[in-house]
Amino acid sequence: MPTNTASDKGLPAPHAKHAALARPATGEFNRQELAILGAPCGVIKDLVARLLPHLSPTLHAAYVDADHATGDEAAPADTLLTVGASAELTDKIHFRRLDAQRGLDKFAQQHWLGAQSLVFVNGNHFRAQQQIAIISTKKPLEKKLDRLTDVQLLLLSEGETELPPYLQAHLGERQPTILALDDTVAIADWVQQWWQASAPPLRGLVLAGGHSQRMQTDKGQLRYHGQEQRQYAAGLLAEVCQDVFVSCRADQANTLPTGLTPLPDQFLDLGPMGGILTAFRHDPNAAWLVVACDLPFLSTETLRHLVSHRHAGRVATAYQSPHNEWPEPLITIWEPRSYAVLLQFLALGYSCPRKALINSEIQLLMPPAPQDLRNINTPQEREAAERELG
Known part of the structure; x- marks a missing residue:
């Protein structure tokens, strides 16, 4: 016979002292x-x-x-440690x-x-x-x-x-x-x-939780290819990832097209970094291929090229922007070790994923088709993209 729980009896749930966080599968010193x-x-x-x-x-x-030695004989006797450092x-x-x-x-x-x-x-x-x-x-x-x-x-x-x-x-x-x-x-x-x-598995994440202020309408719901952009991006990621989630605000979760799995933000008001950190909180032992929802020119070929040149020993694998020498953070494979890196930057007051990439050891690739990385942010850019895409 099943045991009645506190909720069955109308009682409050037992107090949980610590949050139920998924912990990284780290050994004594390192993941590997x-x-x-x-x-x-x-x-x-x-x-x-x-x-x-x-x-x-x-x-x-x-x-x-x-x-295995008794000490560093070459070190001076009056090191700072001996005087209180x-x-x-x-x-x-x-x-x-x-x-x-x-x-x-x-x-x-x-x-x-x-x-x-x-x-x-x-x-x-x-x-x-x-x-x-x-x-x-x-x-x-x-x-x-x-x-x-x-x-x-x-x-x-x-x-x-x-x-x-x-x-x-x-x-x-x-x-x-x-x-x-x-x-x-x-x-x-x-x-x-x-x-x-031993390389971590690869999961996909569509970033679709922004407020689209410049576009003045939800960019994830735009239809350049006969379906919503968040659905189109998820389909591309499904070709190269074991599964795909859609990063969104809590109020967007019920608006996703059928078949998409929402991952509501748990790090709020941080922009794209909040979505990436939420993904790592969900699974800190996977690498996450993150793609913004405002990339209507993105192709499966560009994603396959990124995955085939992935370096799991780096913090991330990213494309260099076609416009400058900086990495593009919103079409990037973030390895599990980047979780700690992003949290460290957040602790220092920075919520910019690109800054984390610039100041970390990453695999930086030249995009095989630079036009695929073109993002669409304004109504004028949207009209131009729709004409080009037919």
Whole structure:
């Protein structure tokens, strides 16, 4: 027999202390991270050093390790930390190092390393959500099986030809790829393929929640192609995305044509940024291909070109404006990491998505058909567009 709820009894719902937010699927350090364990720390660090030259042209990889020395002997004894500073950023000429009094808690490390394409982790000291296991008699894994929660790759050290029985039993039916530890090129290729396969899914978002003040009528309801523009744009996105939502104001949700899925703004009075942030609140683990509803010349070919040249390791993939060198934010693939970037700009008092793109690491493309990016904002522009489109 079903249990009666508070609402069934006419009672107020229980108080919820925190908002029911969808949380990003971030690991200990990054969305994409690999702990390497099963060998001495020097072997692990050497492996990462060998891989980085092969990965760095396309991926920004970080490395997390413990300090194996007693301290930086070259550092002066009277650093600012010793006299009360809470943090010190030291320019080491070839790199910068942030020393802080506070501990490296889960939230701080995700913030500091979240902008990286992936993070390699010394699994002898730290955990990560997926792992590379090295088979070596110098550092057997038998006592660290609890850290092998999702093994993606097995590396055989010199002289090793098979997996030890305890590891075979632990893996069960799982059959990770097996490579030689000294085969740097093959391992780097595997990392590239693993990273590509881990790219977030792509969802579509039609921005149709504006007040259309210059047009003096709802731009989303204009019909250049025999159907409303918000429906036309959603159809284009459906060709390249797993599903499509229409960003709108709450009062517009019931006016959408049949078959369209509304996503009412939850970040109010922020313009397009409010719609993008609402999409990430709905699903922070997807990338969002965002398209404004006032682009009647946009084609499927231009969207396919954008998707085929997507770089999931950047904050976003965008087209350069045909009129200047700036990126076009309203026909852009926003990757999950851009959620934090947009919120950071909002915290600084900026609600301009283009400003976030200009000041972030993005994949900037030249549009194959610049006329496709032409947006229509005024009655005069509308009349001209209607004549051109027939």
